[in-house]
Amino acid sequence: MSNLQTATVDAPLAEESAVSIPREAGKGNFIQWMAVSILIYLLVCAVGMIGSGFKLATGDQAKEMFEFATNPFAGLVVGTIATALIQSSSTVTSIIVGLVAGGLPVSVAVPMVMGANIGTSITNTIVSLGHVREKKEFARAFSAATVHDFFNLLSVVIFLPLEMAFGLLERIGSFLAGLFVVGDTSMGGLNFVKAATAPVVKTAKGMVEGMSNGLGGTLLIIGGIVLIFLTIHYVGKLLKQLMVGRAKEIMHAAIGRGPISGIMSGTFVTVLVQSSSTTTSLMVPLAGSGAFGLKQIYPFTLGANIGTCITALLAATAVDGNAAAALQIAFIHLTYNVLGVLVIYGIPFLRFLPVRLAEWLGDTASENKFVALAYVLGVFFIIPGVCLGVSSIL
Template sequence: MNVASESVVENALDDALSDEMTTSQSGNPILQWISVAALVYLLICAVGLIGTGFKTATGDEAKEMFAFATNPFAGLVVGTVATALIQSSSTVTSIIVGLVAGGLPVSVAVPMVMGANIGTSITNTIVSLGHVREKKEFARAFAAATVHDFFNLLSVVIFLPLEMMFGLLEKLGSLLASLFVVENASMKGMNFVKAATAPVVNNAKHMVENLSDGIGGMILILIGIVMIFLTIHYVGKLLKQLMVGRAKSIMHAAIGKGPMSGIASGTLVTVLVQSSSTTTSLMVPLAGSGAFGLKQIYPFTLGANIGTCITALLAATAVDGNQSAALQIAFIHLTYNVLGVLVIYGVPFLRFVPVRAAEWLGATASENKLIALAYIVGVFFLIPGLCLGISSVL
């Protein structure tokens, strides 16, 4: 299909959906909410396809990237790149928990966990590109996505030096782990989101199973990216229609009422879906449509950082090996994210540094779309890759 044909098809789809939305707006908004739910499901499936595609393409070599973490700085970079590629901090932290249980030193694993926090931000940053055709929407959406990046980067700047000098997080994690003894407990099968999306992801995987792992994996990644763009495009249109009246009031009561409400909501939703990438990605269309401001979404993002720790804690109950060390790194993950929120959001002059930086980047990227692409490639791949190469030589 050539570019002209794609444009015709997309315009036809837009016109058809616009007609349907106009009709349903005056008729039955329930159908619109069902459509939003279906599109959100497809968005989650799309993220799952990208992660599955990467794992299919790399096979058993995915864990090999962690072998480069020979020092704290390298560990930070490895955690960032691994999560950016796998598209799931939950997967990466679970791998880290397993590696620690198998003998990886906790001191090496701590920077990896920090890096996973940075790497997970790429998902919602990619999702924001779905708004690229509308300048104002894109500025809002890209700012809402990158505020997560800037918060996590600032958190690393504060806590990595403290960890290297005093072992602060390692000591706190050890203390918390010593209070919990988990015997014969496994909560490995409680990832409801993975179970819900498994039919779509598995069927897509079966479609490419006759191809080589590399080609099949790349096809799954491309399908996932296309699905993200399409779902975000149409979710944004629907939300513009729905985020008025009572629906908007309910959402504002849960998210926009105040920082504590936002943090609590973000934590709860992320605990339920076990994916901060999913939680924060769902906020991007809300920001792009103008339903919520960046300062309202910001606390929700912080809550998502805390809620995502549940996956590592669940994984620590199901590992084979040194469960005490596995629990320690899982609690380090929790402690790091909670302290990050307390320190950065609690200190007035630090509180809105991520917001101001994200607003500036969103406005700049909306003027020149190449800046958005350069930002994603540079922050999540190019700069970490260069740093990893330099650290390995030194």
């Protein structure tokens, strides 16, 4: 009888415990999403701080400050090296948006954005080195990582000359920004973002009052950059906890169902985690293990390029300065990546050129591991450094 009573008493307790666990999990998720919202708010505030600081520090001399980067190749190299060192194109493009809002010419910023695309692919290339002990596994993983590199390099080869000759991306970006901005005043739904972030930006500007314009502006820029680093780092960590499990499920469900499904899924997952490096790094072990072929993973990588544009677009909605130019460079980033996918994947003889190059490099690197090291150092640091030195002399 006592055993029956004990079981009867324990059953409701067990049910209550089972119910409480999901409630606690739901509460934890709510707090994490609130933290993500606050961090995103601070991100757009940080971009506003950079724009204000740049404007304060340079006054009307912004163009003169960037004379060294009037050469598009120098801008490309700056974007590549900065992103390779920081390992976050989202951070670099957000900083570029803030600088453009403060007076950096859009024409100078366009090659920097292209360079950020190249630099961001270093992360998944480094991840692939974890498979170096197994020859066949390393060949597959290194190929899967470097296909992103070759695609981005091919995009630059195609679009940088077009931009230099005709200003193609700058014109498209200007048109798209014109749909949302009149002069320097945001329209409709964008107004509330700028208004919401104004108190933080104004408070930051108030803290440097009394200093010289150069020192105060520099401190605002440094503070904004530090805040961008911190916010993107912690947003990434939180979103990985909240979404990476689902991201992996989406990848497994989408890869192999065709290129359109792969591109859309890559875009969606990257928007969720706000990091193309995370998305592309997730698929490297899948390729290394042989779970998916390179041609199956390739479209997913292209979608990651498009999804990463969300951070710059978000940042551009709340800037203190030239809102039209900030939104223009954010749309240029999006246009560049979308056109890259349409042109390279849409033209048959270009479609699998990155795949063939990546397969060749993967096989070569698996035979000689020093090739992999030389590739990483050469593409992301040595060659860009030499080009920057030569361009500054010329």
